[in-house]
Amino acid sequence: MKKDKGLKIKNTIKEHVINNKKPYILTALLFVIGIFLGVLFINHMQEAQKTEISSYLNNFIENLKNTEKLDQTALLQTSLQQNIMLAVILWFFGTTVIGLPIVFGIILYRGFCLGYTIAVVTSVLGISKGVLFTSVTLVLPNILFIPALLALAVSGFKLYQSIVKDKRKENIKLEMIRHTVFCLIMIGVLVLASIVEILITTNILKQIIMYF
Numbered sequence: 001m002k003k004d005k006g007l008k009i010k011n012t013i014k015e016h017v018i019n020n021k022k023p024y025i026l027t028a029l030l031f032v033i034g035i036f037l038g039v040l041f042i043n044h045m046q047e048a049q050k051t052e053i054s055s056y057l058n059n060f061i062e063n064l065k066n067t068e069k070l071d072q073t074a075l076l077q078t079s080l081q082q083n084i085m086l087a088v089i090l091w092f093f094g095t096t097v098i099g100l101p102i103v104f105g106i107i108l109y110r111g112f113c114l115g116y117t118i119a120v121v122t123s124v125l126g127i128s129k130g131v132l133f134t135s136v137t138l139v140l141p142n143i144l145f146i147p148a149l150l151a152l153a154v155s156g157f158k159l160y161q162s163i164v165k166d167k168r169k170e171n172i173k174l175e176m177i178r179h180t181v182f183c184l185i186m187i188g189v190l191v192l193a194s195i196v197e198i199l200i201t202t203n204i205l206k207q208i209i210m211y212f
Helices: 002-019 021-043 047-066 072-094 100-125 127-165 169-211
Strands: none
Touching: 002 021, 021 100, 021 127, 047 100, 047 169, 072 100, 072 127, 072 169, 100 127, 127 169
């Protein structure tokens, strides 16, 4: 029964992505461009800025080493607030025609942040430790976070296309409801991403941080 349900969900997701292939390619491309811009940005920073960032990261690692027990409740609350707020912002701007460039701008910015973080960590810790650190801290939560982020942007883009094609009030109302329901589902995925990030990723990081 569970296997059939899981297969049905998998097929639904697959069908959704196939039916919206072009919007997903567009948003994924924007995200990847953002990553490259983040990497390029750190490579063109001045030495004083690099030294400051290096000092901040090293202090963060030392503080984590010396902290016996993390306040996971506070960390989870902060992560949930940030992810839910991001989803609400994407939902809101996705419901307006003029807000679509802002949605795409957010995707680009989030890609930039990811690329910047990876570049900073590998620059300060070196390739081997940097890859280990980013793998632990970024891979698990982003397996859920990035697809949900792209899906939110695609939903807004679909709403825009539907309104342009059919401006009848009934159609706009129906598409708005679909967009809102889809965004609520994606909020659930982002909540799960926060739980993975704080309750799983931070515990793994705490175990391996002594090797840095």
